[in-house]
Amino acid sequence: MQGNYLASKNLKSARDQMSYDDVEIEDMEWNEKLQAFTYPCPCGDLFQITKKELRLGEEIARCPSCSLYITVIYNTEDFADSNRKNKNIEPPKRQPVAVT
Numbered sequence: 524m525q526g527n528y529l530a531s532k533n534l535k536s537a538r539d540q541m542s543y544d545d546v547e548i549e550d551m552e553w554n555e556k557l558q559a560f561t562y563p564c565p566c567g568d569l570f571q572i573t574k575k576e577l578r579l580g581e582e583i584a585r586c587p588s589c590s591l592y593i594t595v596i597y598n599t600e601d602f603a604d605s606n607r608k609n610k611n612i613e614p615p616k617r618q619p620v621a622v623t
């Protein structure tokens with residue numbers, strides 16, 4: 524019995540192109556109109572990825588005008604919970620306790 528051999532070579536489908544770049548989510552810009560994080564594409568358009576896609580674990584931001592795409596680097600946990608109820612909670616301020 525030889526070990527499992529993953530036939531990954533056969534998975535070459537739509538992603539036969541190399542990712543244009545790896546971009547951290549912090550370097551992308553939130554676009555209110557598109558409701559997506561965007562990053563300038565060399566073709567003049569924008570790579571786009573929505574929060575919904577990020578929540579699903581998608582990490583490919585595509586450009587609608589050309590076939591390029593980028594790999595988005597982000598922490599999945601940051602988008603796992605969309606309902607952030609703790610949004611307005613300030614970090615606790617440590618108050619020095621005066622001990623007499």
Ligand SMILES: [Zn+2]
Pocket residue numbers: 564565566567568569586587588589590591
């Ligand atoms: Zn493009």
